[in-house]
Amino acid sequence: MSKIKIVSGDSDQILSLNISEFPSGSKIDLTNGSVAFKFRKIGTTNTLFTKSGTIGSGGASGDCSILLASADLVGLTAGDYEAEVEVTQANGTRQTVFDPVEFRVREDFG
Secondary structure (H helix, E strand, O other): OOOOEEEEOOOOOEEEEOOOOOOOOOOOOOOEEEEEEEEEEOOOOOOOOEEEEEEEHHHHHEEEEEEEHHHHHHHOOOEEEEEEEEEEOOOOOOEOOEEEEEEEEOOOOO
């Protein structure tokens, strides 16, 4: 997946995700589960923010979305960032998507 490009401080960015097993491609059933999205600058260990995902009506098909509000994006300096996606099933089983979602941020012109 290529890097998602965003501008620091922009208003509400909605990321749509479809979560599936590798290598089979089988969709992960998110029904009654939860999705967490942990965002940090690449090369650091400090999580800048954690967001809860919204599971779509098609939870069984692995669909969810993450809203990055302007408050999440304001103050981000230009550079490369990554996010870890973690799924918690209804029975408490936790799965972390192996490959982080990558972002490139540029500062707003002002």
